[in-house]
Amino acid sequence: MTETFQFKLLAADGNARRGEVVTPRGTIRTPAFMPVGTVGTVKAMYLDQVRDLGADIILGNTYHLMLRPGAERVARLGGLHKFIRWERPILTDSGGFQVMSLSSLRKLNEQGVTFKSHVDGALYHMSPERSIEIQGLLGSDIQMQLDECVALPAEPDEIERAMEMSLRWAERCKVAFGDQPGKAMFGIVQGGDIPRLRERSALALRDLDLKGYAVGGLAVGEPQEVMLGMLDVTCPVLPADKPRYLMGVGTPDDILKSVAHGIDMFDCVMPTRSGRHGLAFTRYGRINLRNARHAEDTRPLDEQSSCPATRDYSRAYLHHLIRSNESLGGMLLSWNNLAYYQELMAGIRKAIEEGRYTDFMAETMEGWQRGDLPPV
Amino acid sequence: MTETFQFKLLAADGNARRGEVVTPRGTIRTPAFMPVGTVGTVKAMYLDQVRDLGADIILGNTYHLMLRPGAERVARLGGLHKFIRWERPILTDSGGFQVMSLSSLRKLNEQGVTFKSHVDGALYHMSPERSIEIQGLLGSDIQMQLDECVALPAEPDEIERAMEMSLRWAERCKVAFGDQPGKAMFGIVQGGDIPRLRERSALALRDLDLKGYAVGGLAVGEPQEVMLGMLDVTCPVLPADKPRYLMGVGTPDDILKSVAHGIDMFDCVMPTRSGRHGLAFTRYGRINLRNARHAEDTRPLDEQSSCPATRDYSRAYLHHLIRSNESLGGMLLSWNNLAYYQELMAGIRKAIEEGRYTDFMAETMEGWQRGDLPPV
Numbered sequence: 001m002t003e004t005f006q007f008k009l010l011a012a013d014g015n016a017r018r019g020e021v022v023t024p025r026g027t028i029r030t031p032a033f034m035p036v037g038t039v040g041t042v043k044a045m046y047l048d049q050v051r052d053l054g055a056d057i058i059l060g061n062t063y064h065l066m067l068r069p070g071a072e073r074v075a076r077l078g079g080l081h082k083f084i085r086w087e088r089p090i091l092t093d094s095g096g097f098q099v100m101s102l103s104s105l106r107k108l109n110e111q112g113v114t115f116k117s118h119v120d121g122a123l124y125h126m127s128p129e130r131s132i133e134i135q136g137l138l139g140s141d142i143q144m145q146l147d148e149c150v151a152l153p154a155e156p157d158e159i160e161r162a163m164e165m166s167l168r169w170a171e172r173c174k175v176a177f178g179d180q181p182g183k184a185m186f187g188i189v190q191g192g193d194i195p196r197l198r199e200r201s202a203l204a205l206r207d208l209d210l211k212g213y214a215v216g217g218l219a220v221g222e223p224q225e226v227m228l229g230m231l232d233v234t235c236p237v238l239p240a241d242k243p244r245y246l247m248g249v250g251t252p253d254d255i256l257k258s259v260a261h262g263i264d265m266f267d268c269v270m271p272t273r274s275g276r277h278g279l280a281f282t283r284y285g286r287i288n289l290r291n292a293r294h295a296e297d298t299r300p301l302d303e304q305s306s307c308p309a310t311r312d313y314s315r316a317y318l319h320h321l322i323r324s325n326e327s328l329g330g331m332l333l334s335w336n337n338l339a340y341y342q343e344l345m346a347g348i349r350k351a352i353e354e355g356r357y358t359d360f361m362a363e364t365m366e367g368w369q370r371g372d373l374p375p376v
Numbered sequence: 377m378t379e380t381f382q383f384k385l386l387a388a389d390g391n392a393r394r395g396e397v398v399t400p401r402g403t404i405r406t407p408a409f410m411p412v413g414t415v416g417t418v419k420a421m422y423l424d425q426v427r428d429l430g431a432d433i434i435l436g437n438t439y440h441l442m443l444r445p446g447a448e449r450v451a452r453l454g455g456l457h458k459f460i461r462w463e464r465p466i467l468t469d470s471g472g473f474q475v476m477s478l479s480s481l482r483k484l485n486e487q488g489v490t491f492k493s494h495v496d497g498a499l500y501h502m503s504p505e506r507s508i509e510i511q512g513l514l515g516s517d518i519q520m521q522l523d524e525c526v527a528l529p530a531e532p533d534e535i536e537r538a539m540e541m542s543l544r545w546a547e548r549c550k551v552a553f554g555d556q557p558g559k560a561m562f563g564i565v566q567g568g569d570i571p572r573l574r575e576r577s578a579l580a581l582r583d584l585d586l587k588g589y590a591v592g593g594l595a596v597g598e599p600q601e602v603m604l605g606m607l608d609v610t611c612p613v614l615p616a617d618k619p620r621y622l623m624g625v626g627t628p629d630d631i632l633k634s635v636a637h638g639i640d641m642f643d644c645v646m647p648t649r650s651g652r653h654g655l656a657f658t659r660y661g662r663i664n665l666r667n668a669r670h671a672e673d674t675r676p677l678d679e680q681s682s683c684p685a686t687r688d689y690s691r692a693y694l695h696h697l698i699r700s701n702e703s704l705g706g707m708l709l710s711w712n713n714l715a716y717y718q719e720l721m722a723g724i725r726k727a728i729e730e731g732r733y734t735d736f737m738a739e740t741m742e743g744w745q746r747g748d749l750p751p752v
Contacts, residue, residue: 041697041704069671069696077674077692084693295445298453316453317460320445321417327703328417 004181005211007243011353015235015262018352021243023141024182025081026088028056030243030264033255033345034091035338036272039064040084043272044330045338047086053307054342058086059267062095062134063102066124067117071137079139091267092140093247094131097149097216108148110165128169132176132185140183142212145173147188149217159192166190167204174208184211186245192217193226195233202237213238214245215263224254228261235262252281252344253368256361259348271337276330278322281340282310285368289333294319297376307339380557381587383619387729391611391638394728397619399517400558401457402464404432406619406640409631409721410467411714412648415440416460419648420706421714423462429683430718432464435643438471438510439478442500443493447513455515467643468516469623470507473525484524486541504545508552508561516559518588521549523564525593535568542566543580550584560587562621568593569602571609578613589614590621591639600630604637611638628657628720629744632737635724647713652706654698657716658686661744665709670695673752683715
């Protein structure tokens with residue numbers, strides 16, 4: 001087993017890359033989708049199931065975990081991996097994004113951000129150094145720099161100011177992270193929807209020679225073409241021998257296209273959150289199980305799937321569970337959705353290896369567009 | 377495989393009985409605990425897990441299922457077993473108890489009960505015949521007569537009136553059920569906390585020569601001694617060669633003692649409902665995982681258990697999940713609790729076979745009284 005964090009590029013097809021992030025805790029096959037384990041649990045799933053579906057890595061949210069159970073407590077309990085029973089790699093975000101979206105009373109300046117916990121109202125201060133310290137206490141394998149993510153649309157001056165400060169924070173995070181051969185700290189490219197700012201951010205981060213790079217501040221409401229356009233100016237600037245992670249993305253369609261633009265890693269709450277709300281992702285596209293058309297449909301979501309949730313339970317039963325607000329509904333649809341996402345990633349990886357990624361994209365999108373089975 | 381519903385008495389120890397209810401869908405080892413699958417799901421559990429824990433039968437609630445998805449719909453979908461993916465026996469209640477407790481606008485008379493659905497406000501009428509018809513549409517293996525369950529304390533006249541009407545309803549249900557060799561319709565002994573009424577009810581039901589007998593209207597707030605006293609006047613009157621089911625009971629302590637008074641079958645939402653609220657049943661008694669003493673306790677609930685939820689997850693993690701209101705908390709504690717209940721029933725059955733039920737009761741209660749492990 002390796003003792004250092006490495007990225008290996010195994011194959012490429014156009015801008016799509018097939019690789020491996022090798023860490024002491026295991027290898028992450030890329031392109032990879034990371035299920036989100038917000039508060040130390042991938043909602044409504046046993047982590048054994050998550051692993052069995054093919055996830056090589058999961059994500060933990062620093063903001064949630066620092067508030068409850070608290071980073072120092074997790075450290076005393078032996079670290080996040082042991083606490084939640086997941087021995088493979090974990091990536092943690094910096095906490096910054098959720099400080100902005102969930103906490104109140106935020107005061108942000110060059111030093112960092114002061115905020116009130118949404119759990120108990122307690123006051124916290126987070127600097128770039130403290131964010132890295134917290135992620136270290138959690139025992140995270142891939143840590144993210146603290147950054148400021150501006151909601152779009154925003155004024156160019158504001159986007160630039162936040163991007164420049166994020167660059168200075170990246171340097172401070174790099175120093176705080178220091179030399180940890182088995183782990184990595186990723187920088188985050190910012191710059192909103194302005195190509196020259198994205199380029200400036202990517203260039204400056206490249207010069208910091210980090211172990212990996214994320215693209216942040218996208219999929220925050222802008223059209224998909226804008227997001228892909230930003231990837232087109234960003235990815236070519238980033239070093240080819242480092243992994244690239246598009247934060248918080250996204251729909252299966254977003255993922256399929258972003259891979260073609262050079263992205264290696266993804267995370268999103270969509271499969272689990274949508275699952276709890278009755279939405280199933282399948283090779284027939286999205287299926288809303290709340291819809292009355294499923295009420296007497298004895299067919300499973302997809303009889304050819306290897307996932308029990310997808311193959312063994314009737315649509316009628318799933319419809320009933322979702323309509324009745326029963327937790328088994330969310331359990332089964334989260335399971336189905338994470339299975340579909342991992343199956344999609346496996347298909348993506350295979351297609352890149354075989355040099356037929358363009359065809360794979362077309363076939364996959366055709367399946368979605370053909371839509372669901374005709375009603376019974 | 378048998379084609380008829382039978383009860384076999386295998387052993388007895390005092391009044392405690394070890395038996396088997398044999399049905400075309402499988403054998404129920406008694407004393408048996410039936411997990412409650414209210415709306416067609418044992419909450420927060422996969423039914424595969426429920427079976428793996430040793431449950432031979434589960435319970436479905438007629439009231440909930442008739443409102444959603446509806447009995448006729450379940451029948452069109454092939455019956456409840458197929459709908460929910462549980463091929464073993466299912467017992468359904470009559471719906472009467474929950475009409476009284478959950479619906480509004482109830483009008484009850486000799487014909488039956490008219491009520492408004494708590495789901496959508498629609499008006500329903502349920503007669504004894506309709507209750508049996510619904511249970512038949514669901515495909516229930518053990519069906520219950522419609523009865524009127526009076527909340528205690530109540531006036532003797534009122535208890536007697538309801539008990540007598542329940543007897544007349546038992547006759548109507550018997551006629552409606554007719555001749556179904558592989559299935560059973562159980563009568564329900566009523567009579568509140570009045571011994572002579574309980575005796576009268578049991579005698580009259582015995583004369584109806586039903587395939588099994590339930591004791592209803594207990595564990596509704598009265599002291600445990602009152603409940604056990606009612607069993608003492610009821611069970612001796614009931615035929616020894618028919619199974620006896622104590623409805624809605626109860627705590628592990630209630631079950632342990634009721635078995636000693638001659639009861640064979642139990643059902644209760646307690647293990648699943650309490651689990652979702654953070655309460656664990658163990659051989660050390662009840663453990664409230666919300667309690668701060670567990671926050672940094674890396675020990676599992678019980679390292680000697682064979683249930684993964686009990687053996688593999690730290691108390692600290694369970695505490696965190698419950699405090700964070702994460703569904704995995706309810707999933708794990710429901711799993712633990714149903715495992716403990718089934719383990720208790722297995723212990724009860726073995727002790728009766730070995731003629732040491734009194735000792736088993738004493739040892740089990742001693743374990744509960746000794747209480748939880750000392751804090752770390």
